[in-house]
Each structure stands twice: as structure tokens, then as C-alpha cells.
Amino acid sequence: xxxxxxxxxALVAAVAxxxxxxxxxxxxxxxxxxxGTIPGIIHIHTNRSDGLSGPDEIAAVxxxxxLKFLIFTDHGDATRRPDPPQYRSGVLCxxxxxxxxxxxxxxxxxxxxxxxxxxxxxxxxxxxxxxxGGFGIAAHPDSPKLELQWTDWTVPFDGxxxxxxxxxxxxxxxxxxxSAPWAARRRLLSAVIDYAFRPAEVITSLVQxxxxxxxxxxxxxxxxxxxxxxADAHAKLAPRSADPGDSRxxxxxxxxxxxxxxxxxxxxxxxxxxxxxxxxxxALMRAIRAGHLYTALDGAAKPASFxxxxxxxxxxxxxxxxxxxxxxxxxxxxxxxxxxxxxxLWANGSVLGADHHEQEFSVEAPAEPAVYRAEIRATGHGNxxxxxxxRSNPIYIRGxxxxxxxxxxxxxxMSVPIFDGAADxxxxxxxxxxxxxxERSPNVxxxxxxxxYGLAGGASVGQVAALAFDTPRGxxxxxxxxxxxxxxxxxxxSVQLRVGDDQGESARDRWKQTVYVDVSxxxxxxxxxxxxxVGKTHTGKPAFDGIRAILFVVDATNTKMGDxxxxxxxxxxxxx
Ligand SMILES: [Zn+2]
Ligand SMILES: [Zn+2]
Numbered sequence: 001x002x003x004x005x006x007x008x009x010a011l012v013a014a015v016a017x018x019x020x021x022x023x024x025x026x027x028x029x030x031x032x033x034x035x036g037t038i039p040g041i042i043h044i045h046t047n048r049s050d051g052l053s054g055p056d057e058i059a060a061v062x063x064x065x066x067l068k069f070l071i072f073t074d075h076g077d078a079t080r081r082p083d084p085p086q087y088r089s090g091v092l093c094x095x096x097x098x099x100x101x102x103x104x105x106x107x108x109x110x111x112x113x114x115x116x117x118x119x120x121x122x123x124x125x126x127x128x129x130x131x132x133g134g135f136g137i138a139a140h141p142d143s144p145k146l147e148l149q150w151t152d153w154t155v156p157f158d159g160x161x162x163x164x165x166x167x168x169x170x171x172x173x174x175x176x177x178x179s180a181p182w183a184a185r186r187r188l189l190s191a192v193i194d195y196a197f198r199p200a201e202v203i204t205s206l207v208q209x210x211x212x213x214x215x216x217x218x219x220x221x222x223x224x225x226x227x228x229x230x231a232d233a234h235a236k237l238a239p240r241s242a243d244p245g246d247s248r249x250x251x252x253x254x255x256x257x258x259x260x261x262x263x264x265x266x267x268x269x270x271x272x273x274x275x276x277x278x279x280x281x282x283a284l285m286r287a288i289r290a291g292h293l294y295t296a297l298d299g300a301a302k303p304a305s306f307x308x309x310x311x312x313x314x315x316x317x318x319x320x321x322x323x324x325x326x327x328x329x330x331x332x333x334x335x336x337x338x339x340x341x342x343x344x345l346w347a348n349g350s351v352l353g354a355d356h357h358e359q360e361f362s363v364e365a366p367a368e369p370a371v372y373r374a375e376i377r378a379t380g381h382g383n384x385x386x387x388x389x390x391r392s393n394p395i396y397i398r399g400x401x402x403x404x405x406x407x408x409x410x411x412x413x414m415s416v417p418i419f420d421g422a423a424d425x426x427x428x429x430x431x432x433x434x435x436x437x438x439e440r441s442p443n444v445x446x447x448x449x450x451x452x453y454g455l456a457g458g459a460s461v462g463q464v465a466a467l468a469f470d471t472p473r474g475x476x477x478x479x480x481x482x483x484x485x486x487x488x489x490x491x492x493x494s495v496q497l498r499v500g501d502d503q504g505e506s507a508r509d510r511w512k513q514t515v516y517v518d519v520s521x522x523x524x525x526x527x528x529x530x531x532x533x534v535g536k537t538h539t540g541k542p543a544f545d546g547i548r549a550i551l552f553v554v555d556a557t558n559t560k561m562g563d564x565x566x567x568x569x570x571x572x573x574x575x576x
Pocket of ligand 2: 043045098232
């Protein structure tokens with residue numbers, strides 16, 4: 001008995017010493033903010049998807065911490081009608097969605113419900129979000145988990161999540177399984193023990209510099225991209241599942257409160273919140289869309305206060321704004337950073353000034369076009385690494401010259417109709433439970449091809465209905481398919497090329513490009529060099545002489561189970 005007490009006492013003492021040595025510092029507490037920004041959090045999962053709590057409970061937590069807005073982003077396909085902006089516990093709550101695409105997760109906010117499920121290729125989902133008027137954010141681009149990582153930087157997203165605490169521990173965990181695992185394992189062990197004492201500080205200490213910052217910076221030289229910090233708060237942790245919270249065996253960690261203490265966005269709206277949720281929601285979104293915001297790692301120091309402006313002969317602008325080229329540029333930073341922190345100014349991805357420790361300073365930059373941003377690093381603060389405490393959005397100094405136009409495609413030199421009024425050669429394909437039919441439909445001034453489909457209801461079991469045109473001699477002579485199309489209700493269909501049965505190894509391989517179909521007829525061109533493989537194919541590119549069918553496919557990716565409708569095609573031609 002005495003021995004047990006002694007062993008226990010020794011263990012407690014050992015943990016106490018360990019914690020004393022490894023415990024990350026408390027956030028420095030700073031002078032009250034004077035920048036007129038509104039603090040809040042984006043990227044939150046509620047119990048409508050895989051989060052622990054409902055919106056009211058989560059808002060009550062945010063209110064306690066002094067946050068003024070929350071943007072919920074439950075996983076979904078964007079067909080659920082989002083809640084209108086509303087105040088809960090005095091916190092303005094907006095409702096968005098996090099969409100799974102084949103190129104990573106895409107957050108869409110400020111958007112009505114989509115008339116069809118959004119899914120599939122990242123570029124298509126981004127196009128749908130933009131058409132619906134939403135603001136799209138590439139989520140966790142630096143996640144080491146490949147299913148989560150945003151991969152396609154050519155997609156025209158509006159914002160990018162450069163800070164996501166969920167990514168931090170995943171990188172450490174990956175290193176702990178890597179070639180030099182011990183340092184990372186020690187780091188994670190101390191995090192697990194220290195977590196009980198200072199959860200938000202531990203999450204903060206695990207944040208790692210993001211490689212996505214360089215890619216973002218390169219993009220901003222061509223177009224505006226808003227930098228966002230997302231909490232990715234679930235209040236659930238399931239280390240082995242793809243997304244935190246997906247598993248039934250999840251731990252209720254970190255709590256919403258701990259997540260909300262780690263980081264925040266500070267948005268400068270063009271007028272203060274009035275208490276009218278609709279009007280305030282609009283003001284908030286105007287500011288976010290304009291990039292009038294900075295991100296702060298509150299787990300290092302809080303509350304943040306920060307201003308970044310640029311002045312030249314055209315006037316003065318704030319972060320997120322563009323300013324025409326006009327004489328030397330005066331860049332000004334004002335913050336409440338502690339003296340040990342370091343402020344860095346960046347110009348086109350290069351350091352312009354790296355050794356500022358004062359809270360207010362100006363730097364003169366040359367007149368040339370450039371993209372400027374400011375960053376304050378939490379240097380000299382306990383055992384924390386040189387974390388980025390504050391990251392501004394860029395100020396864009398640009399000439400009036402328009403961006404270089406896209407390389408034009410060659411004009412049509414050959415056009416062979418595959419539908420010009422007679423339905424010859426057209427047929428349908430469908431799974432055993434779904435229905436499809438095609439007929440010629442007389443119309444003023446000619447005829448249309450009318451395709452009717454009805455996908456079977458119930459669970460997803462590979463429902464598919466397709467309109468098919470056989471191409472027995474291949475399509476090697478062409479580089480595009482052009483057609484005029486409309487549908488009974490807005491939808492996204494997949495135009496596919498399929499190899500024939502007689503083509504050996506690659507028999508039945510398919511390539512696709514999805515297209516949006518509206519209720520009024522619109523012309524669409526599918527370029528064969530832009531096609532992507534459907535699943536696994538035997539060749540990297542289609543062998544066009546082996547293509548035996550062109551398919552217009554309605555399937556469960558972008559169409560609800562049990563949906564039925566009609567699609568009309570007026571003209572369709574293979575062209576070069
Ligand atoms: Zn995600
Ligand atoms: Zn998420």
C-alpha cells in the first residue's frame with residue numbers, strides 16, 4: 001500500500017515536471033483593439049453534419065468569448081436551403097456548406113440552395129457555386145490527408161483557407177510515422193498530456209507554417225484571392241477517419257470553445273452591425289468578398305488589433321483593395337503587437353522589410369505594380385515557433401492593363417452534324433431500375449431531340465440514364481463536340497466518350513466533361529483535350545479512333561435519386 005502511494009506520487013511528480021517543461025505559454029494579453037474590425041469564426045460544423053452541438057449552443061460559446069459572427073459550414077451537397085442570417089445569443093450566424101469534390105473540400109457561403117447536388121470535379125463545383133452567386137473557398141489546401149487536400153490551384157476559387165488547425169496535428173502525426181519520427185512523437189506526446197491543462201494553447205503550438213501560402217502568393221499576382229483562416233471546429237476528433245468527426249468513436253475534442261480560442265478572422269465592414277441580421281449579414285459578406293479582413297492566431301496573443309494601408313497619388317486603400325499605379329507607394333502598418341513580435345512586409349512574395357518591432361511604421365515602396373501583404377510573427381514567445389500571428393490580405397497595386405486574355409481556340413474548319421432534325425443513330429442506355437427514352441420532337445423551325453429520364457429512387461446503386469450516339473469509325477478527325485441544349489430544370493450532366501468492346505485492354509474506358517444545362521437553350525462546346533477519365537482508365541488520354549459512343553449521361557453525382565425530367569438537344573456536331 002505504501003509502495004503504491006509512493007509510485008503514484010512519483011508518477012504525479014514526473015507528469016508535473018514534464019508539463020512544467022513542455023506546457024505552451026498562455027496567450028499574451030494585449031491592449032484593447034482599436035482597428036474597428038469585427039471578430040468572428042468561419043468553418044464550423046454543427047450537429048447537422050458531423051459536429052457535436054447545434055447552432056444555438058455553439059453561438060452561446062462564441063458570445064462568451066466576445067466573437068461577433070459565426071459562419072457554419074456543414075458537410076453537404078448544397079441542396080439544403082441555408083438558414084437565413086440570424087442573431088443567436090447576440091452573435092450573427094450565417095449558414096454555408098462544405099462540399100466534397102474530387103479535388104478536395106470546397107466551402108460555399110452566401111449562396112441559395114442549389115437546384116441539383118453539387119459534387120464531382122472541383123472546377124465544375126466552383127463554376128456552379130459562382131453561377132449561384134456564392135463565395136467559394138478552397139479548404140485546407142495543406143492537409144497531409146490527400147482526400148482532404150485541395151489540389152487544383154487553376155480552379156477560379158474566391159478564397160483559400162491558409163490556416164486550419166486540424167491540419168497542424170495531422171502534419172505532426174504524419175512526421176511521427178515518417179523517417180525521423182522521434183521528435184514528432186515527443187511533440188505529440190507532450191501535446192496529449194498538456195492538452196488537459198491548456199487546450200487552445202496546445203492546438204496553437206501545433207500549427208505549422210503552410211506551404212499553401214507560396215501558392216496563394218503566386219496566384220495573387222494574377223488575380224485577387226482572399227486569405228481566410230478556418231477553425232474547422234467539430235468538437236469531435238476521430239484520428240483515423242478522413243474528416244474529423246466522421247467516426248462514431250470520436251472524442252469530444254477539441255471543444256468548440258478551445259477551437260474558438262485558437263484563431264479568428266477580423267473583418268472590417270463598411271458600417272457597424274446594427275442588429276438587423278439580414279442587413280448585417282450583407283455587410284459582413286461584402287467585406288469578406290472584398291478581402292477586408294485579416295486572420296489572427298489568438299492562441300499566441302489577443303485581442304489582435306491591426307491595420308494595413310497603402311497610399312499613392314490615387315489615394316489610400318485598405319487590405320484587399322486595388323490601387324492604380326501612381327508614384328511611390330507608402331505602406332503603413334499599425335498594430336498592438338508585443339515588442340518581441342516581428343512584422344514582415346512582403347512584395348510579390350519577397351521580403352520588403354523584415355525587422356520591424358514597433359507597433360506603427362511606414363515603408364516607402366517604388367511605383368511599380370506589386371502585390372503587398374503584411375505578416376506579424378509571434379517571435380520570442382515561450383517555446384512557440386515563429387508562428388504567423390497575423391496575416392493580412394494583399395493590397396494590389398496594378399496598372400490599368402487588363403489581364404492577358406485566354407489563348408483563343410482555333411475557329412471551326414469542319415463541322416459534321418450528329419443531330420440535324422432526325423433521330424437516326426440515337427438510342428438510350430440505363431440501369432435495370434431507371435428509365436430512359438429518346439424521340440424526335442417537332443418544333444417551330446425544325447425538330448429537337450427529346451431525352452426523357454427517370455432515375456430509380458432509394459439508395460444510390462449506380463443509377464444512370466444516358467442518351468447515346470454510336471460512332472463506329474471513331475472520332476479521331478475532330479477536336480470538339482458542340483451542341484445546343486436545355487432541360488426542364490437546371491442540372492449538370494456528364495458528356496462522355498466511350499471506347500468500344502472491340503478495343504482490347506481499354507474496352508469500355510470512358511472520358512468525361514460535365515456541363516451545366518439551363519432551362520433556356522444554350523450552346524456548349526466540349527473540348528476533347530479537356531476530358532478527364534471516368535474512374536480508372538487503361539490509357540492516360542483517349543485514343544479517339546477507338547471511341548465508339550458519345551453519351552449524355554444523367555447519374556447520381558449531380559442528380560437526386562428518384563428525379564425525372566426532360567432534356568432537349570437542338571443541334572449537335574462533331575467539329576474541328
Ligand atoms: Zn474539410
Ligand atoms: Zn470542415
